[in-house]
Amino acid sequence: MDAADMGNDLEKVLISEDDLQARIKELAGRIDEDYEGKEVLLVGVLKGAVMVMADLARALHVPVQMDWMAVSSYGAGTKSSGVVRVLKDLDTDILDRHVLIVEDIIDSGLTLHWLLENLKSRNPASLEICAALRKPDAVKVPIEVKYVGFDIPSEFVIGYGLDYAERYRNLPFIGTLAPHVYT
Ligand code: 5GP
Ligand code: MG
Ligand code: MG
Numbered sequence: 001m002d003a004a005d006m007g008n009d010l011e012k013v014l015i016s017e018d019d020l021q022a023r024i025k026e027l028a029g030r031i032d033e034d035y036e037g038k039e040v041l042l043v044g045v046l047k048g049a050v051m052v053m054a055d056l057a058r059a060l061h062v063p064v065q066m067d068w069m070a071v072s073s074y075g076a077g078t079k080s081s082g083v084v085r086v087l088k089d090l091d092t093d094i095l096d097r098h099v100l101i102v103e104d105i106i107d108s109g110l111t112l113h114w115l116l117e118n119l120k121s122r123n124p125a126s127l128e129i130c131a132a133l134r135k136p137d138a139v140k141v142p143i144e145v146k147y148v149g150f151d152i153p154s155e156f157v158i159g160y161g162l163d164y165a166e167r168y169r170n171l172p173f174i175g176t177l178a179p180h181v182y183t
Helices: 003-009 017-034 052-058 110-119 137-141
Strands: 010-015 038-046 065-071 086-089 099-105 128-136 145-149 172-178
Touching: 003 010, 003 145, 003 172, 017 110, 017 128, 017 145, 038 110, 052 099, 052 110, 052 145, 086 110, 086 137, 099 110, 110 128
Parallel strands: 038 065, 038 099, 099 128, 128 145
Antiparallel strands: 010 172, 065 086
């Protein structure tokens, strides 16, 4: 899928495919340095993280394994409530493993905060976060995100794994939707 397939549903491209790919490679370089001599367990959060996971994993040189979790926030509305339900747990025992959570975007940070506490209780050797995108509200939650792709404004974005009503995940860039799509 590309911009042309979106007709007038696309408002603007916020981060181009080239910029995304270049930034993921930079992050991979830092991760390779930080984890030299170790094996990393990448934990992707479904479904939004599939694209960043696929690109990051392929850009890394340290040995990696990949596992996935699916979580959902309880409560109505579009804001996450911080109360999280596990839809799919890890297949892997993370005890003494070097775990790197791979996320699409951090907005309120509530989902990630819950996930961190949950994974910490399983006693991994280390636990860090890599997020493709971060919004300004994330500063309200005291989480240290070691690897961030881009800080973006508080706008609803789509593409590169991120959906609107399950669509647009397969766009190779990050964009915003024209208002008529929502109404
Ligand atoms: P948080 O708990 O940090 O508020 O919510 C994080 C989750 O909400 C993300 O993993 C993502 O699934 C969803 N989300 C947050 N902001 C956006 C956005 O701008 N666009 C889309 N498509 N999903 C978002
Ligand atoms: Mg997510
Ligand atoms: Mg979504």
